Amino acid sequence: MTAATMPRMQLRLTPRGHLWLEEAVDAPTLDDKVAARLAETFGRGIGYGLLQLGAGEIGQSLPPAFIWWRDFAVRYVEAVCLYGSGGAGEKSSPAALATIAPPAEAELATLVLTAPMMPGAEYLTVDILRKLWADLGTAFTASFAAAGTDLQAFLKTLNPAWNLIGRVHFNLAENRRDPERPFAFLATYTTRLSAQARAQHVPLGQALREYAGAANRDKLLSLLMPVQRAAEHVSWLKAMVDAGEIFHPLRWSPTEATRLLDSVPDLESAGVVVRLPAHWRAGRPSRPQVTATVGSRPPSGTGLDALLDFRMDVTLEGEPLTAEEMASLLAGTETLVLLRGQWVEVDRPRLDRTMRRFKEVQNLAEQEGLTFAEAMRLLAGTEATGDDESAAAADWAHITAGAWLTETLRALRSPDGAGVDPGPALKGRLRPYQRAGVEWLHLLSGLGLGACLADDMGLGKTIQVLALLLIQKRTRAAPKPSLLVAPASLLANWAAEIERFAPELNARIVHPSAMAAEDLKQVTVEGLSGLDLVITSYGSLLRLPVLGQTPWHFVVLDEAQAIKNPNAKQTRAAKALKAEARIALTGTPVENHLGDLWSIFDFINPGLLGSVKEFGRYTKALAERPHNPYGPLRDLVRPYILRRMKTDKTVIADLPDKTELKALCPLSRKQAALYAETVTDLVRALQDADGIRRKGTVLATLMRLKQICNHPSQWLNDGKWAEADSGKWARLREIAEVVAARQEKMLVFTQFSEMTAPLAAYLGGIFGRSGLLLHGDTAVKNRKALVQTFQEDETVPFFVLSLKAGGSGLTLTAASHVVHFDRWWNPAVENQATDRAFRIGQKNNVLVHKFVCQGTVEEKIDALIEAKKGLSEDLLAGGDEINLTEMKDEELLRMVALDLRSVMVE
Incomplete structure (x- = not known):
């Protein structure tokens, strides 16, 4: 069987602490026999799968995550061997073995810290390991009891390596x-x-x-x-x-x-x-170590090319060796040498090679200087080259950060926000963790280094970037403009956030949605120089050469996973931009594999992780290490990634229980054409209509416009439901992919029952699993079972509900995301639907995504809902209910008019 045909399997930890074995396209390969055994045992239960890993797969070559879980399970089996070694012929009862206690909390905490990169690693806790230890015990004792034999014979059936008489x-x-x-x-x-x-x-x-x-x-x-x-x-x-x-x-x-x-x-x-x-x-005996200190003094220059100092010593137990002692160690022949009253292990060839390598680095630092990138690779224990000798020599060498570098790394790894203040120009309050994020961005950019702000969805990456830009505007005498690149569908969101939080920023959207084609052709480097911020899309990087010619202060990539493919044209265009510092914003820095991380780092800090081939060799070598294989890589990238999660208690305590976000959606060309045609029809219909007939015409038109904004297939009833035909479809994919990556659950509300099945089918393709749907035709007797399934079954990722049928009376606290796919005129109805998830029993923050098609009646209705003051009395009826049927013709047509420049995004 070739590698291409071998099963690809991964272990995924769920938010509730369940460990699933599943197939995945980008998962590592397993031997087919090993995969079959694990599939069978994990199919029986988590404890049985772990027992097979720990007791049955000893000596097998496995991927890092499987090795880590195997090592955890081995601890249990070893405890059984020790517990059950009371003497020859003695049978240990299943009840006795069930009482084996888990490892101490400190040992479990260390296990959590050394867990490799794997799906769901962020959910791993000491409590979850205790629960899985109990699952192991349950599976072991049940299997042992069913075997009807003694402990020795039973463990031999799992693997002969387990000896039950004694160790x-x-x-x-x-x-x-x-x-x-x-x-x-x-x-x-x-x-x-x-x-x-x-x-x-x-x-x-x-x-x-x-x-x-x-x-x-x-x-x-x-x-x-x-x-x-x-x-x-x-x-x-x-x-x-x-x-x-x-x-x-x-x-x-x-x-x-x-x-x-x-x-x-x-x-x-x-x-x-x-x-x-x-x-x-x-x-092991003590070993002489070649030690070095890097970065004792502030560097000359900025960025990855900043030059740092480097000093080498040879030490034993932290104390420098004399020249005579070194000569004695190198001159002998024994591996174990008695020195200073203790036995010392000496590998002379390796010690000599390491000393020569460090001496070369010291000479380079004295003559030319050591770059920041080289220093960070040395400090992390890797030079990102995949050099096996460098990895082996790490046991005989130790590099520490000097005073300046230590303080710099401390500030990068634990920002507290005390040193930043955007001042009154920021029309909003930074939460403590956001202030810390701004300080971190400010510090890195001040050093000329790139940053990846990888906060979870809803934690406010936008306001942190705007605060940074305001600080730069205030503190720099003649700042260069900065460039923000985002998916085209998010450009309007950025413009709205700037207007809300940073109106003093002189920002311009350079994109067909905001500028006429002739004006775009006239954009020059000089014309952009007076701006604080230029906003554009990834596609425009390819169409507007002036963006690549302009020297920028910052280049910020929003949804930076867009450059995960290093061979894509837009990735190459983004990496070719000239900037003093680069920032990547993404909630998923590693979507599928470590190559995603490399591509983002190749943008923010080119060369830090080596070339793509060097990085591939290096990560392959890391994966073969038995324990904590990715520790050096974590150390290398950690200063440049800031990742905060909604599940982090220090963040949750500072966040509201519910965060509402506007998901601004463009229209496709097909949607725009149908929308314009409908408005034209309305103009003709209003000429002859009055009274009840007029009201019916207006209501029918508004319903038709909402259907077109959802998807042309809803209005045309053609059954196609193509993704490219709907801006909302594309926006839903963006949100759902993040939710799927986080293994969270979502509710999707629509006022149209006919939309529930197409939405469920579309989401099923994104999540790779079926969800649930509920509408007016769902039998009442079945609704309780649907709710229970959604609440208890972790494999059900979403629930699509019609607003009237599912917007009240249900408790769906398993969801942490709520999507209002189409807007109800009455915000109270929406809030009631949101409260299906946001209610007593909800343990997670709830993110509410309200879909709005920009440039359409939906955007204008949203503005009326949000800003009720100043509205004419004839626009409101029955509390918060907005009544458009009573508007005058002129007002109504303004309300439904199509803004072609802002609705379509290519």
């Missing part, structure tokens, strides 16, 4: 009284657990006496199985086993002790536990 330990200790043979070796095995759940050891030789006789032969063989397995790969151990020396205490020389150290991976993979002197940190 063999190879113990190495220092023996300072014997200078010729300064180490002692003893093989032991565990017989039981103490009251403190610690394994108690007896010499392995005692097993020969305890299991003497033919009746105990199988038990003795079982005990020695890990040793026999290890001896197949470790020649010195085979000789010891053949000679019977493994059963006796031995005095060892440094060379013999080194053999054990070098064989630790083979021994542990065979099931032998290696115990080294307790004062050896991380299970």
Whole structure:
């Protein structure tokens, strides 16, 4: 089976702490037999799947996320082995095994911090790990009880590597009284657990006496199985086993002790536990380290090319070694050397290579300077080249940030917002986390470095950018203009937010929706120089060369996932823009794979992650590391990404429970043509209409216009429902893709029952799973079951409801997004529908998306709803209900008139 045909599987953690195994196009490949076993066991339940990972897939080559979950499950199986090693012939009952406690909170917290990048990693908590530990226990005890055998035999059916009589330990200790043979070796095995759940050891030789006789032969063989397995790969151990020396205490020389150290991976993979002197940190003797300090002083220059200082030393336990000590270490032949009263492990070739590499860096820094990008790669433990030698040398080298760089990184990683103030020019209040975000952007841009503001949807990326622009306008004497690039459908949103929060910014939309074609042709570099902000679309970067010729202060990309494809023309155009600093805004910095992250970083900080080929080799090498493989990459990119989530308690406490957003939607050409035709028909109809007839004509026209704004197929009844025909369809996709990526749920309300089925079919294609729908024809007796399914079934991602049927009386707090696909004239009805999710029992913030087709009657009705003061009395009737049928002809036609420049976006 080739890699192309191997199953692609991933493990996904849901917001409720369930772990699902699923197929995904961009997931890593699995061996087909492994995939089949995992599919079968995860199909039985999460605990059974984890048990198969931990007990059945030992030694298998797996992707990083599977390895991490396997390591978690192994902890449980190891605890079972230790708990169940009470003695030969003793059966451990399922009830007894069910009482095994999970690891300590500190260990679980460390596991959470070292989790690899995987779908749902942001939901991982200590409590969820405890719950999954309990699921493991339930699956294990149920399987054990069903097997009807003893613990030893049961675990053997899962994998022969699990030995139930006891675990063999190879113990190495220092023996300072014997200078010729300064180490002692003893093989032991565990017989039981103490009251403190610690394994108690007896010499392995005692097993020969305890299991003497033919009746105990199988038990003795079982005990020695890990040793026999290890001896197949470790020649010195085979000789010891053949000679019977493994059963006796031995005095060892440094060379013999080194053999054990070098064989630790083979021994542990065979099931032998290696115990080294307790004062050896991380299970190894101390090592001399080549250390360096980078960035002690402020750099010369800005950006990734800023030059920093670099100083090298060789240390032991943090203390510099003298030249004589270094010469002594390098001149010897033994791997273990007694230095300063302690045993030191020396890999002379590697130590020498590392010293020479650091010396070259120091010479470069002294002669030419070390760039900020090079310093960050060194500091993160990688040079983004995929060089295996660099990764291996990291164990023998340590680079720390100097005083200036330490303080800079602290400010970047933990901004507090104390140092920024856009002043009264910002017509709004920055929340604490937003103020911190502005400070972070200000600090990075001041250093000439790029930034990726990756806040979750609804946390206010827009106002943070506007505040930054206002600060720049106030503090720079003659600022260059900045450029904002956004999807065409969001240009009007930005204009509205500028008018609301930063009206002092001199901003211009350079796009066909806001400027005539002739005016666009006349745009020049000089003409843009007097502006604070130029706003355009990704498509316009290709059509307007002047944008690439203009020197910008900032270039800001909104919805920056638009450049995730490095080969796309618009990606190349965006990366070719000239700017002093670059900012990417996105709620999904990694949509499908790490290549997305590389492309964004290639825009904000070109070269930091190397070339695309270098990055590919580097991430492939990282994925092969057994523990916390992506730690170096996280360290490298962390200063340049600011990510806050709605689920973060420090953010939730500062946010309102409900945030309402206007989703401004363009019209397609087909929609615009049908809309204009309808308005023309209305003009003719009003000439002959009066009284009831006039009111009926107006209502019918308004309904027709709303249907066209939704989708032409709703009015034409042609059954096509093409995505390209509706601006709302496209906007719904943008929102739904983010909701799907976050594994959240959404409600979609429409006043038209005939829209529910097409919406449900369209959303099903986006989410990859079916949702639910409810309208007036849904039997009342079935509605309770639909609500219960939506509330309890995590696989149901959305619920489409007609406003009248589902807008009241239901509790749908599983949803954290509410979409009003078409607007009701009465805002109270909309609010009531929103309250299906925003009510008692809701644990998450609710984002409300109100769809409005710009340049149409929907936008004007929205303005009337939002700004009721100043309206003529004949526009309002019955409280908040807006009555358009009583308008005069002239007012009505102004209300439904089509603004062609703003409705269509290409």
